[in-house]
Amino acid sequence: MTNLAGERRRPSGRASEALRRPACTGLLLRAAMGALSLVAAIALSCVSCARQVQPEPFALEPWPIQVSDAMEAAPTMPQAISEILEQTNQLRRQQGLEALDVNTALTATAADFAQFMASSDRYGHEADGNTPGERARSHGYDYCVLAENIAYYLSTASPSHREVARSLIEGWQDSPGHRQNMLEPDVTEVGIGVARSIESGRIYAVQVFGRPKSEHDQFRIRNASGTRIEYSLGGAQYPLSAGHTRTHRVCRAQPLSLLDAASEARLLPSNGDTFEVIAATSGALILRMR
Numbered sequence: 001m002t003n004l005a006g007e008r009r010r011p012s013g014r015a016s017e018a019l020r021r022p023a024c025t026g027l028l029l030r031a032a033m034g035a036l037s038l039v040a041a042i043a044l045s046c047v048s049c050a051r052q053v054q055p056e057p058f059a060l061e062p063w064p065i066q067v068s069d070a071m072e073a074a075p076t077m078p079q080a081i082s083e084i085l086e087q088t089n090q091l092r093r094q095q096g097l098e099a100l101d102v103n104t105a106l107t108a109t110a111a112d113f114a115q116f117m118a119s120s121d122r123y124g125h126e127a128d129g130n131t132p133g134e135r136a137r138s139h140g141y142d143y144c145v146l147a148e149n150i151a152y153y154l155s156t157a158s159p160s161h162r163e164v165a166r167s168l169i170e171g172w173q174d175s176p177g178h179r180q181n182m183l184e185p186d187v188t189e190v191g192i193g194v195a196r197s198i199e200s201g202r203i204y205a206v207q208v209f210g211r212p213k214s215e216h217d218q219f220r221i222r223n224a225s226g227t228r229i230e231y232s233l234g235g236a237q238y239p240l241s242a243g244h245t246r247t248h249r250v251c252r253a254q255p256l257s258l259l260d261a262a263s264e265a266r267l268l269p270s271n272g273d274t275f276e277v278i279a280a281t282s283g284a285l286i287l288r289m290r
Helices: 078-094 104-120 132-138 161-174 176-182
Strands: 014-018 027-029 035-044 143-154 189-196 203-212 217-223 229-233 236-240 245-250 256-258 274-279 285-289
Touching: 078 161, 078 176, 078 189, 078 203, 104 132, 104 143, 104 189, 104 203, 132 143, 132 203, 143 161, 143 176, 161 176, 161 203, 176 203, 256 285
Parallel strands: 014 035, 217 274
Antiparallel strands: 014 027, 035 143, 143 203, 189 203, 217 245, 229 236, 229 256, 274 285
C-alpha cells in the first residue's frame, strides 16, 4: 500500500493513510486553510503470544535536505499540545471511553520524534530509522499496546495554536484509522509532541497512545476433563494435558474457545477469570467459567 502522505513534495491538500489495519485505504481531502498530512500506526505486544504488528511500508521520494548531528532545535507548541490532549479526551468521553492520562515516557517519545521530523523535514513512522515501538522502548516504555498518529500542517498564514490543534484533530477524526487509534479502548496513556520546521514551516504533530505491560490482564484455564484438550485464544491454538492449569497474560481481550467441542461457544476472558474444561456424561467437552 502506497502512502500518499509519505511522498516528498509539498502537499496540495490533506493526505491520509491508515497503517493500523491492512484493509484501510488512503483518502485525499482538500483543505482551504492549509495542507494537512496524516499517518497512523499501531503496535501490539502480548505476553502470551509475543506478537508485534509493525507499520506497513510506504514510498518516499528523495528530498535534498542534509541532516547533521547538530540539527537546529525546532520550535515547540505547548499550547497546541494542551489543546490536542483536551480535544482527544473529549472525543473519548463522548464515545463512553475513559480519558487518557499523560505519560512522561510517551511524551518524551512523541516530542523527540516531532522534533526529529521538524528538524529534518523527513516524514513517516520510520523517518528516523526506528519503529514506533522501538522509539517507545528507547524512552523506557514497556508496552502492551502502542498506537501512533502523526501529521504535519502547513499554512501560508501564521496559524494560532487553536487553529493548528483544531485542524489536526479534525483531520485525524475524519480518517478511520486515525480515529480508531484515538478511540482505542485498550490504551490508557498518551504522549503528544508538536514542533515547527524552521526550514519548511511545516508543523509536525505526534500522538503516541499506550498501555503499559504492567497493566496486562491475567486469567487461567484448567483441564478437568480427564483427557488432553486443545483450545483457541485469539486465533492461536494451545494444547493442555489433563489435570493441568495454564495462566495467560494478555494485553487485550481475545476470544477463547474449545477445539473439537460439541458447542462452538466463544468466551471473552476478563482479568482474574478462571475457566474449566469438563467432560459431560455423554463424553462431550464443555468449556465453562468457574
